[in-house]
Amino acid sequence: MTLALDRIAIESVGSDPVALARALLDQLPGLDGRVPIDEIALALDIRSIEIRPLFSIEACLQCDSLKSEGQIVVNARSSPQRRRYSIGHELGHFLNERHRPTSPKGFTCIRQDMVAPRGEERHVREERQANAFAIEVLTPRRLLGRHVTPSADLEHASAIAERFDISREAAVRRYVHCHRDCLAAVFTHDGKIRYVEKPERFPSMVPWTGDQLGPHPAPPRDGSSLSGLDEVHAAGWLTYPDAAQVFAQTLYQQDGHAITLLAVEQDYDAVDKVRDPPRFRR
Numbered sequence: 481m482t483l484a485l486d487r488i489a490i491e492s493v494g495s496d497p498v499a500l501a502r503a504l505l506d507q508l509p510g511l512d513g514r515v516p517i518d519e520i521a522l523a524l525d526i527r528s529i530e531i532r533p534l535f536s537i538e539a540c541l542q543c544d545s546l547k548s549e550g551q552i553v554v555n556a557r558s559s560p561q562r563r564r565y566s567i568g569h570e571l572g573h574f575l576n577e578r579h580r581p582t583s584p585k586g587f588t589c590i591r592q593d594m595v596a597p598r599g600e601e602r603h604v605r606e607e608r609q610a611n612a613f614a615i616e617v618l619t620p621r622r623l624l625g626r627h628v629t630p631s632a633d634l635e636h637a638s639a640i641a642e643r644f645d646i647s648r649e650a651a652v653r654r655y656v657h658c659h660r661d662c663l664a665a666v667f668t669h670d671g672k673i674r675y676v677e678k679p680e681r682f683p684s685m686v687p688w689t690g691d692q693l694g695p696h697p698a699p700p701r702d703g704s705s706l707s708g709l710d711e712v713h714a715a716g717w718l719t720y721p722d723a724a725q726v727f728a729q730t731l732y733q734q735d736g737h738a739i740t741l742l743a744v745e746q747d748y749d750a751v752d753k754v755r756d757p758p759r760f761r762r
């Protein structure tokens with residue numbers, strides 16, 4: 481498939497990654513599922529996409545300072561789904577007028593940049609923006625309705641991964657941001673939290689990166705990998721647990737990895753009373 485895309489029209493919307501992604505997707509009205517990210521990049525002045533074994537980085541974008549054209553290199557040691565995400569991420573750097581190459585050769589991005597960049601430095605902010613662009617393009621918001629409308633369930637996040645050919649981890653991150661319910665996702669290894677993905681509206685949490693996983697359902701007895709969505713002790717998760725119900729569902733993966741979905745139902749009137757109790761004259 482050869483695509484014809486108008487790069488100037490996309491870049492004219494400015495530097496907001498979501499607006500850039502939307503402007504790109506507006507030129508692809510027929511999409512329904514797997515987004516052809518390779519062809520999209522090649523239609524937007526990316527000369528080539530190479531797959532090479534990379535050891536210290538996850539991907540890079542080679543370009544001059546004017547970004548007139550570029551070349552993307554992705555990691556042969558990563559899954560095809562991760563490589564698709566990396567291409568989207570590098571394209572996010574390429575199309576964003578505010579992103580300036582981090583070295584004379586262009587942009588080099590490590591795994592942490594792609595998954596959970598932390599900090600407020602300019603470089604880290606740009607990594608977050610490249611991620612926002614990548615996921616917005618790879619899972620167009622206009623196609624997500626049927627996945628994020630039913631009650632919260634990691635099965636539905638897995639369906640996003642399959643339909644759009646992205647990693648389950650990226651799909652879960654997308655799921656908690658687009659679902660109508662108040663959700664967060666906790667990614668763990670051997671019971672320790674690798675990172676938490678949560679929208680701003682999700683309440684303040686107690687356990688964080690490096691801590692032990694909070695209360696969660698035990699592995700199913702039938703040997704399957706996905707638990708039910710069970711109510712757990714809110715105080716094990718939330719800074720202000722009063723008037724809140726917390727439900728957790730855990731997907732037990734290979735090699736000690738797990739994903740726990742958290743859903744919070746909160747009585748907001750009661751929360752205000754807890755945080756700011758009425759004061760009476762003595």
Ligand SMILES: [Zn+2]
Pocket residue numbers: 569573587588589590593606607610
């Ligand atoms: Zn990057």
